[in-house]
Amino acid sequence: MSTARAEVAELAGREYAYGFSTDLDTDFAPRGLSEEVIALISAKKGEPDWLCDWRLGAYRHWRTLTEPSWQNVTYPPIAYDDIIYYAAPKKKAAPSSLDEVDPEVRAMFDKLGISLAEQERLSGVAVDAVVDSVSVATTFQARLAEAGVIFCSFSQAVRDHPDLVRAYLGSVVPFRDNFFAALNSAVFTDGSFCYVPKGVRCPMELSTYFRINAAGTGQFERTLIVAEEGASVSYLEGCTAPMRDEHQLHAAVVELVAMDDATIKYSTVQNWYPGDAEGRGGVYNFVTKRGRAAGARSKISWTQVETGSAITWKYPGVVLQGDGSVGEFYSVAVSAGHQQADTGTKMIHIGKDTRSTIVSKAISTGHGQNTYRGLVKMLRSAEGARNHTRCDSLLIGGDCGAHTFPYVEVKHPTAQVEHEATTSKVSDDQLFYARQRGISEEEATSMIVNGFCREVFRELPMEFAVEAQRLLSVSLEGAVG
Amino acid sequence: MLVVDDLHASIGGTEILHGLSLEIGDGEIHAVMGPNGSGKSTLAHVLAGRDPYQVTAGRVLYDGADLLAMTPEERAAAGVFLGFQHPVEIPGVPTMYFLRTALNALRRARHHEELGPVEFLALVDAKRRLVDMDRSLLDRAVNDGFSGGERKRNEILQMLVLEPRLAVLDETDSGLDIDALRVVAAGVRSLRAPHRSAVVITHHRRLLDHLVPDQVHVLAGGRIVRSGGADLAAELEAHGYAGVHEPGAEPHPVSTATAR
Numbered sequence: 051m052s053t054a055r056a057e058v059a060e061l062a063g064r065e066y067a068y069g070f071s072t073d074l075d076t077d078f079a080p081r082g083l084s085e086e087v088i089a090l091i092s093a094k095k096g097e098p099d100w101l102c103d104w105r106l107g108a109y110r111h112w113r114t115l116t117e118p119s120w121q122n123v124t125y126p127p128i129a130y131d132d133i134i135y136y137a138a139p140k141k142k143a144a145p146s147s148l149d150e151v152d153p154e155v156r157a158m159f160d161k162l163g164i165s166l167a168e169q170e171r172l173s174g175v176a177v178d179a180v181v182d183s184v185s186v187a188t189t190f191q192a193r194l195a196e197a198g199v200i201f202c203s204f205s206q207a208v209r210d211h212p213d214l215v216r217a218y219l220g221s222v223v224p225f226r227d228n229f230f231a232a233l234n235s236a237v238f239t240d241g242s243f244c245y246v247p248k249g250v251r252c253p254m255e256l257s258t259y260f261r262i263n264a265a266g267t268g269q270f271e272r273t274l275i276v277a278e279e280g281a282s283v284s285y286l287e288g289c290t291a292p293m294r295d296e297h298q299l300h301a302a303v304v305e306l307v308a309m310d311d312a313t314i315k316y317s318t319v320q321n322w323y324p325g326d327a328e329g330r331g332g333v334y335n336f337v338t339k340r341g342r343a344a345g346a347r348s349k350i351s352w353t354q355v356e357t358g359s360a361i362t363w364k365y366p367g368v369v370l371q372g373d374g375s376v377g378e379f380y381s382v383a384v385s386a387g388h389q390q391a392d393t394g395t396k397m398i399h400i401g402k403d404t405r406s407t408i409v410s411k412a413i414s415t416g417h418g419q420n421t422y423r424g425l426v427k428m429l430r431s432a433e434g435a436r437n438h439t440r441c442d443s444l445l446i447g448g449d450c451g452a453h454t455f456p457y458v459e460v461k462h463p464t465a466q467v468e469h470e471a472t473t474s475k476v477s478d479d480q481l482f483y484a485r486q487r488g489i490s491e492e493e494a495t496s497m498i499v500n501g502f503c504r505e506v507f508r509e510l511p512m513e514f515a516v517e518a519q520r521l522l523s524v525s526l527e528g529a530v531g
Numbered sequence: 532m533l534v535v536d537d538l539h540a541s542i543g544g545t546e547i548l549h550g551l552s553l554e555i556g557d558g559e560i561h562a563v564m565g566p567n568g569s570g571k572s573t574l575a576h577v578l579a580g581r582d583p584y585q586v587t588a589g590r591v592l593y594d595g596a597d598l599l600a601m602t603p604e605e606r607a608a609a610g611v612f613l614g615f616q617h618p619v620e621i622p623g624v625p626t627m628y629f630l631r632t633a634l635n636a637l638r639r640a641r642h643h644e645e646l647g648p649v650e651f652l653a654l655v656d657a658k659r660r661l662v663d664m665d666r667s668l669l670d671r672a673v674n675d676g677f678s679g680g681e682r683k684r685n686e687i688l689q690m691l692v693l694e695p696r697l698a699v700l701d702e703t704d705s706g707l708d709i710d711a712l713r714v715v716a717a718g719v720r721s722l723r724a725p726h727r728s729a730v731v732i733t734h735h736r737r738l739l740d741h742l743v744p745d746q747v748h749v750l751a752g753g754r755i756v757r758s759g760g761a762d763l764a765a766e767l768e769a770h771g772y773a774g775v776h777e778p779g780a781e782p783h784p785v786s787t788a789t790a791r
């Protein structure tokens with residue numbers, strides 16, 4: 051028996067480096083969900099009537115639905131009546147500079163190693179920081195405004211750009227889409243909004259750090275990104291969450307819209323609390339992400355590195371509507387300890403000569419269960435459409451599992467779908483070979499895992515790629531001796 | 532340098548080495564020959580510290596220290612190198628990167644400064660020429676899709692870069708073309724030094740003709756049954772292993788069963 055095997059059980063015992071909770075002066079809605087609570091959320095946010103009505107419509111629809119159970123994951127029933135659907139840090143006035151941001155919030159970001167001050171000075175990344183569902187700080191507004199790019203919290207977008215929000219909200223993910231999308235539409239509290247006008251290349255990477263803070267608070271983010279004709283934007287989403295005993299539900303919705311010749315690149319590094327050694331606690335990450343490549347030759351690209359959460363259930367997809375449009379999905383999903391991941395993508399080809407690429411890398415270790423679930427659909431109109439799918443699974447240790455469910459529907463005779471899948475193990479022979487050359491088992495594993503993920507990491511913006519590699523090493527710490 | 536004393540080792544509950552003894556002095560090259568399944572690779576793996584092999588009796592002293600008490604990494608850091616009979620593939624890890632990580636791990640363990648990419652490249656380029664290995668091979672993942680001969684050359688390249696004090700080469704000459712055989716021999720000879728030794732496991736006299744070992748041992752039935760000078764290889768080639776055993780050292784019954 052190699053030490054890798056022997057100590058794989060210790061895997062989930064690793065300390066969650068970001069397990070702390072900051073005592074923000076929080077403003078709660080009553081527990082549970084009703085039309086009154088929704089009206090209260092809408093009123094607290096000073097929303098127009100149409101939005102309140104939209105929320106209520108979503109709520110009424112949600113009440114007719116039952117939670118889906120087809121995913122390859124198991125968890126105790128969620129008590130939706132026990133969730134607090136709204137919590138906001140009591141804010142004085144919206145901060146106009148970083149100095150006005152609550153020092154405690156800033157200290158929290160410092161602990162996470164993402165100090166805004168540093169971000170602003172060094173990295174040239176604008177950060178729309180979301181704490182407890184309300185945006186606390188937004189930077190680089192000036193430079194973006196100069197380029198004509200709107201990047202702000204969702205609430206602010208509702209106030210300042212209601213027509214844009216109204217035109218696109220629910221246009222990619224309607225509230226009827228699924229159970230969690232309906233729930234999100236009813237109760238979402240905040241998120242990010244980005245609008246890039248015609249012909250504009252966004253001058254910097256846009257970035258949001260999400261954070262779940264108040265105990266027992268669900269987090270329902272809403273993100274909407276629109277790139278007009280010929281526009282391009284790269285958006286980074288990164289997350290960590292503090293340690294909690296009870297499960298936390300996170301049901302976000304992300305909608306992307308790309309017009310003719312527009313490009314949207316959306317990158318995620320997800321590192322939420324995965325639960326303790328026995329699999330207690332940890333975030334339920336039930337997210338609906340979809341892009342509409344509406345225009346001809348438009349391109350939407352999803353890259354995700356999912357290392358956290360107790361359960362991950364997400365299928366960032368692209369609806370390839372415009373002729374010659376391109377959809378991409380690059381994913382690394384790690385399930386260690388008792389984590390369960392059921393993730394993949396949906397590529398819906400509608401336009402002619404549309405192309406999609408799917409690269410999924412699943413890593414399982416400990417008792418982790420990793421499922422790739424992907425749908426490639428080529429409609430009758432999708433003449434000459436092409437898809438290439440590659441699903442690779444890597445197993446480390448003996449108690450974990452990898453599963454692949456590729457669904458394919460092709461309605462046009464000229465459409466082509468290719469699928470490749472491999473499953474490999476980090477073998478004792480490989481580890482011994484490396485150790486014989488003087489390389490420790492831990493370093494060897496990390497080398498093999500990073501090699502396995504290279505194709506995906508290469509798609510990430512540089513600084514994110516470095517963070518992703520670090521995260522991966524942390525996630526797999528203790529996977530080997 | 533190396534003293535193997537009455538070594539008993541088993542795998543999966545089956546004893547393979549039944550009291551093997553061997554002594555290798557500084558600067559010496561020893562050849563180990565013997566029938567298939569006689570325990571040659573077992574010996575090599577035990578010396579390198581491979582997990583599933585269990586040592587049930589005997590001891591191994593390396594420069595006077597208890598080799599069996601060391602982890603594989605520690606043995607590597609102490610200068611023990613194993614050229615594998617079946618080098619494993621490591622997809623996704625470029626050979627260059629693997630080799631640099633290895634060299635720097637050894638240097639760290641020995642409290643030497645790590646080599647930067649530029650110095651390393653120069654070092655590898657020089658060694659690569661010695662084994663006549665194409666640069667493009669080093670950009671590929673470790674042994675990934677390498678031919679049998681390319682893998683063996685890669686073992687020799689690694690040996691040359693890591694400069695071990697004790698190299699154990701397990702059939703590094705098997706499956707090599709005639710040129711490659713010369714390359715392997717040249718590689719081993721180039722490392723020859725008063726403080727370095729080598730154990731060369733082989734089925735073929737050809738390699739030994741190039742190397743001229745100080746001693747040739749016959750391993751059969753889990754023991755050394757005969758030792759001699761370089762000319763023993765020629766004798767074995769002429770007569771096979773059938774009649775080989777030193778007076779007094781009876782071949783273990785298992786050997787007759789496993790020898791083909």
Ligand SMILES: Nc1ncnc2c1ncn2[C@@H]1O[C@H](COP(=O)(O)OP(=O)(O)OP(=O)(O)O)[C@@H](O)[C@H]1O
Binds near residue numbers: 568
């Ligand atoms: N896991 C195992 N369980 C039981 N027996 C094993 C196991 N692994 C190897 N053996 C046996 O140990 C014996 C010695 O094998 P070893 O690989 O050391 O032989 P060798 O001398 O290197 O042979 P070759 O010349 O073919 O390379 C063989 O009979 C082999 O079948």
Ligand SMILES: [Mg+2]
Binds near residue numbers: 571616701702
């Ligand atoms: Mg062998």
